Amino acid sequence: MKTLAMACLLIAAVSSTAAEKTAPSPMAFVPAGDFALPFRSSLSSGVNDGDPSVSLTPDRKPLPSNRDSTRNTLRVNGFWLDRYAVTNADFLTFIREQPSFRRSRIHILFADPGYLRAWSGDLQPRPGSLDAPVTSVSWHAAKAYCQMQGKRLPTTAEWERAAASLAPGRDSATQERTILAWYARSTQEETPAIGTGTRHAYGIFDLHGVIWEWTADFNSWNGGGVNKRGVRDEGLFCGGAPANAAPNTSYATYMRWGFRGSLKPDYTVATLGFRCARDEIQKGE
Amino acid sequence: MRPTFPFRALLHSIALFLALFSTAPVAFGDTPSNNTTKIIPANSLYQLESEWKRDDGSALHLADLRGQTRVLTLFFSHCNNICPMITGQLKTVEREMPADLHKRVGFVLVTLDPAGDNAETLSDYRERMGYSVENWTLLRGSADDTRELANLLGVTYMLKQENGQIDHNGLIVVLDTEGRIVEKFAGITDRKAFLALLKKTARQRR
Numbered sequence: 054m055k056t057l058a059m060a061c062l063l064i065a066a067v068s069s070t071a072a073e074k075t076a077p078s079p080m081a082f083v084p085a086g087d088f089a090l091p092f093r094s095s096l097s098s099g100v101n102d103g104d105p106s107v108s109l110t111p112d113r114k115p116l117p118s119n120r121d122s123t124r125n126t127l128r129v130n131g132f133w134l135d136r137y138a139v140t141n142a143d144f145l146t147f148i149r150e151q152p153s154f155r156r157s158r159i160h161i162l163f164a165d166p167g168y169l170r171a172w173s174g175d176l177q178p179r180p181g182s183l184d185a186p187v188t189s190v191s192w193h194a195a196k197a198y199c200q201m202q203g204k205r206l207p208t209t210a211e212w213e214r215a216a217a218s219l220a221p222g223r224d225s226a227t228q229e230r231t232i233l234a235w236y237a238r239s240t241q242e243e244t245p246a247i248g249t250g251t252r253h254a255y256g257i258f259d260l261h262g263v264i265w266e267w268t269a270d271f272n273s274w275n276g277g278g279v280n281k282r283g284v285r286d287e288g289l290f291c292g293g294a295p296a297n298a299a300p301n302t303s304y305a306t307y308m309r310w311g312f313r314g315s316l317k318p319d320y321t322v323a324t325l326g327f328r329c330a331r332d333e334i335q336k337g338e
Numbered sequence: 339m340r341p342t343f344p345f346r347a348l349l350h351s352i353a354l355f356l357a358l359f360s361t362a363p364v365a366f367g368d369t370p371s372n373n374t375t376k377i378i379p380a381n382s383l384y385q386l387e388s389e390w391k392r393d394d395g396s397a398l399h400l401a402d403l404r405g406q407t408r409v410l411t412l413f414f415s416h417c418n419n420i421c422p423m424i425t426g427q428l429k430t431v432e433r434e435m436p437a438d439l440h441k442r443v444g445f446v447l448v449t450l451d452p453a454g455d456n457a458e459t460l461s462d463y464r465e466r467m468g469y470s471v472e473n474w475t476l477l478r479g480s481a482d483d484t485r486e487l488a489n490l491l492g493v494t495y496m497l498k499q500e501n502g503q504i505d506h507n508g509l510i511v512v513l514d515t516e517g518r519i520v521e522k523f524a525g526i527t528d529r530k531a532f533l534a535l536l537k538k539t540a541r542q543r544r
Binding site for chain 2: 200205
């Protein structure tokens with residue numbers, strides 16, 4: 054309760070400094086900026102298979118002069134991100150309206166048998182867990198949830214850009230230590246409530262320290278398979294790859310890349326949830 | 339012994355009702371009701387409700403692809419490495435298909451670069467490749483829906499590179515008349531076997 058109250062205070066503080074007159078929105082705006090890849094890559098800044106979130110900007114910066122001609126930063130457009138992960142309560146509301154995403158009805162193609170495993174019934178989240186992020190949800194269910202809200206899943210670049218941001222007064226070394234300590238801890242029996250993880254800029258919470266989160270393109274960075282021609286980062290994700298990792302990026306970031314690459318879209322994991330994002334809406338809004 | 343008029347009218351309205359019912363969107367995981375209309379099978383790709391656009395601009399739901407065996411692959415029109423090989427192989431398969439298969443097998447190409455491909459580039463591509471309207475369906479969807487379809491097919495693709503190329507695994511997926519995955523191919527190495535599979539799938543009654 055105390056944390057919740059503190060969280061509210063913090064949101065209030067953030068919104069007033071952002072000169073927002075309205076009540077704190079459940080989403081926060083993350084302005085355009087560069088995002089550091091944990092590896093060198095020949096990816097275009099105009100990346101992302103039609104997703105408007107990362108696009109070719111007219112005033113594109115020159116390539117950072119890394120070893121060989123590959124880059125290790127991508128330009129991310131401004132976007133909105135949910136301040137908190139989607140909770141069991143949120144997800145309950147969703148599946149009340151969408152029976153096809155209930156545990157007993159979920160389509161075999163869209164989720165493995167562990168879907169919502171902590172719930173005791175179709176509409177019964179574990180007692181006391183309403184404020185905790187929903188976990189054991191597949192990528193398909195997460196996508197459908199966000200779509201229902203008129204949102205979408207954040208891209209990996211967007212998520213990582215937000216996750217690299219720090220709340221005022223925080224330094225990155227402390228943040229990195231917190232994250233690695235969290236990764237090293239064994240999974241807790243119960244997922245902690247939202248607001249108990251890390252704090253970030255823009256009034257965003259918990260990108261580390263509570264759950265891992267799905268991204269729209271979680272499997273699009275290292276799964277090309279048969280057609281690797283033209284990909285110059287040969288060390289990508291093989292044993293010694295972290296030694297090849299680009300500078301200025303953390304080992305924790307690298308671990309997330311490895312984790313995402315091991316997922317399949319129907320997988321459900323007890324520590325994996327999601328939050329939604331939205332494009333920067335047209336100016337004047 | 340023709341049925342009397344009211345009886346026929348009754349049959350007619352039942353048929354109409356069933357027809358209407360079967361075109362209504364089928365909710366995922368819904369248990370099929372025990373009537374005799376064709377319900378989309380639970381493990382069918384055609385459960386997806388996403389909307390796609392053909393290269394002539396018309397809209398399509400995947401369930402519209404029912405009724406024919408489908409050979410589906412993801413590509414993009416400016417792809418210069420794996421796609422030409424795959425689409426070339428499919429073209430050869432089409433050429434070698436016996437006449438009766440032409441009406442039962444359709445090829446579906448879905449662009450995985452909806453930002454780079456539009457109706458015009460796809461239609462140009464159709465012309466360039468000599469794809470007939472009857473046998474080839476070229477589709478474009480939203481980025482998210484494309485990702486979802488790829489995810490269900492097991493197609494992975496990376497983000498666009500600076501040269502505009504998108505690395506992907508060139509899976510060719512054979513779907514039965516109800517949209518169930520019959521088999522996936524990483525390129526067609528044995529055309530005879532591939533044609534035999536098409537024949538077998540197309541002639542199967544569901």
